[in-house]
């Protein structure tokens with residue numbers, strides 16, 4: 001029940017910048033109001049797990065290996 005109460009308090013004021021920790025490099029990054037609104041709009045339930053840098057790097061990496069795999 002404690003959990004629910006906490007959620008209600010947070011839910012009433014969820015539109016504020018949040019500091020999250022990156023899963024990959026453990027850097028702290030800000031999950032901004034705008035991004036939260038974007039996530040909400042898209043129906044994403046999870047907060048981002050990685051900082052923008054790591055997200056970009058991962059995307060790039062996947063694209064690189066895709067290309068390589070495709071050319072062979």
Ligand SMILES: [Zn+2]
Pocket residue numbers: 022023024025026027050051052053054055
């Ligand atoms: Zn990171």
